[in-house]
Amino acid sequence: MAKKIFISATSKDCGKTTISLSLLYHARKRYERIGFIKPIGPKPIDFLGRRIDTDPAMIAQVYGLEHLIDDMCPVVVEPGMTQEVIEGKIPVAEFGGRIMRAVERLDRECDFLIIEGAGHSGVGSVLGLSNARVAAMVGAPVMMVTSGGVGSSIDAVCMNLALYEKMGAEVRLLVANKLVPQKRDKTVHLLQLAFQDAEFEVIGGFNFQPVLAHPTLKHVAHILGIEVNGNSENLMRIVHHVQIGAAATQRVVDLLQDDTLLTVTSSRDELLVTLANLYCLPEFRPKIAGLVIPGVAPITRITQQILDKSGIPCLRTNKTTAQVFLAINEDVAKLTAEDVEKIGLIQKLARKRFDFDLIDRLFS
Structure with a gap:
């Protein structure tokens, strides 16, 4: 018994x-x-x-x-x-x-x-x-x-x-x-x-x-119903901060914290390219967990090539920025x-x- x-x-x-x-x-x-x-x-x-x-x-x-x-x-x-x-x-x-x-x-x-x-x-x-x-x-x-x-x-x-x-x-x-x-x-x-x-x-x-309450990249992908493209070794990386990339490019970079998942619309080519390049630098890799790219507008061919070459984890969705942010922040992992x-x-x-x-x- x-x-x-x-x-x-x-x-x-x-x-x-x-x-x-x-x-x-x-x-x-x-x-x-x-x-x-x-x-x-x-x-x-x-x-x-x-x-x-x-x-x-x-x-x-x-x-x-x-x-x-x-x-x-x-x-x-x-x-x-x-x-x-x-x-x-x-x-x-x-x-x-x-x-x-x-x-x-x-x-x-x-x-x-x-x-x-x-x-x-x-x-x-x-x-x-x-x-x-x-x-x-x-x-x-x-x-x-x-x-x-x-x-x-x-x-x-x-x-x-x-x-x-x-x-x-x-x-x-x-x-x-x-x-x-x-x-x-x-x-x-x-x-x-x-x-x-x-x-x-x-x-x-x-x-x-906080580490127990925050989601991994894989869990974020599950919440949004999409796959993660890019560095697959980071799927279990824990996201401690979710940041909306709505400000000017330099301001977004200045606000980066460790293990940040950034939501950047598909039309922000300059910001997407900058973050992809920063992801390749050792001093920025701990800060950038990945990107969620919402919006119906297609990503330009050259921007997509830069994203792919950098290996930065990307989640592409047709949801709006607000829908993405709410879905992630209202979920308890x-x-x-x-x-x-x-x-x-x-x-x-x-x-x-x-x-x-x-x-x-x-x-x-």
Whole structure:
């Protein structure tokens, strides 16, 4: 029988998957057989010949759990599925059975099992399977993750607790995640005071790490639905700044920061040529991550030749500059197994940020 931990959150993008990666990193040093399941997967992809959520696919690759993949995401939510459920076109009675059977098999196969919910306590309610209900159904105590903050976190925790209590799920640990480094100790202390009479512990998780929140060039290409041309070795380079090249050429160059992705319209030949040439200089290579070139106007032949010769990573799209900028900045980069730098950082920080002895004891 496995030790089970149900990881939920107070809202989206609190860092549940980062926490899951960290706990599995610690657990594999102590337990012979580790496992992971995301009962309801809202972001399906094709992986090893099956449809599965992005998170279990990534976890399977990072920790070599491909042999468990058939049980790692029993309910996959395809686009349009929720509407069909509401309209009664898809029967949902079997979904709970799928989840229970998958958890039961993993319970036999694993010594330590992470069960990761999708979002806050109510997510999945359209299927009759909210996170709170699933946690109670599978008999897994809950680790709730909230974003760094005090007032807003307390409000969100109390609201989510109500549903867990109603469903009979036990919350044993609150993790305050994405903390502002300068306020870390004070924030955790205040949350511990606020919940001093609660039946769960409060600990701090990760500090906010921009490197974990920012996308790679490959992820930007995925967001925009296009391919990257140019230096393919830079596909996994992390973009820390997105700059719109609307100013004069020299001003754009003066504003460059490290790992900048520039959005430059196809009609700005002088700026495109300048950036292509600067990319070839060692002192500018760390600053220029690549170019997104929006617009319907064609790039002139000579400019395209210079871009191709320089090897600067380019993403060509018919979207407008505003559409590109919004798409990139509104996206929260999901981890993939290819994000080796990010995953390595998470595992390194996990050793510093998580007292696994305490967590292991709380969930015994």
